[in-house]
Amino acid sequence: MSDLPRKLFAELLGTALLLAIVIGSGVMAQRLSGGNTAVALLANTLATVGGLYVLIEVFGPVSGAHFNPTVSVVMAWRGELTRVELPAYLVAQLSGAVLGAWLAHAMFDMSLFQVSTQLRSGTGQWIAEAVATFGLLLVILRAPRARAAAMVAAYIGAAYWFTASTSFANPAAVVGRVFSNSFAGIAPASAPAFIVAEFIGAALAVGVHQLLLPPRSAGREALPHPPTPERHV
DSSP states (O other), rough: TTTTHHHHHHHHHHHHHHHHHHHHHHHHHHHHHHHHHHHHHHHHHHHHHHHHHHHHHHHHHHHHHOOOOOHHHHHHHHHOOOOTHHHHHHHHHHHHHHHHHHHHHHHHTOOSSSOOOOOOHHHHHHHHHHHHHHHHHHHHHHOOOHHHHHHHHHHHHHHHHHSSSSSOOOOHHHHHHTOOOOOTTTOGGGGGHHHHHHHHHHHHHHHHHHHHHOOOOSSOOOOOSSOOOOOOO
């Protein structure tokens, strides 16, 4: 329990920096792209991939580098977070996301307090968010520990482009982006459906992960190779 404040600070700071990267790079990309949305999205993607990789490496040894309520809920279900830690993690992540949005605004001399007007709605967007979060959680659950940061960052970078929603894949990110009327923002009316879709995607990932686990050896039959120990983030 004495470690909890340290973990919560890591989650709050890491989530704040993640949102500052996502929103700040979106603002910079929009200002420099001359109205070319594809170029702006590419710049936003590259900044997010690099920043996410570094943040996972830095904060992973402290808190697990969840930065995402769906990840924390799944880890609690797996017994890796206690009933006390889970709600505290969620509060830290949501608070950090809002602080990160404000930090991005401050860096670009924008109004600190704002609400997005960018509507993101429709069946395709919701399916995209479920798919984005499904893939993210599946990577987290199945990636070898030493390669987890790179694999998570690479997946998010790909999902920016193959999903219609540009892969929020994170309820905390949705909340933070609500408070930024910028390239990366999302209107409050669009946020609840995104969050529901993300939790559905996370639940599906857990189910698929369970299906992919090797069956337990039931007899004395020798295996051709020793089983590889499973490793998780």
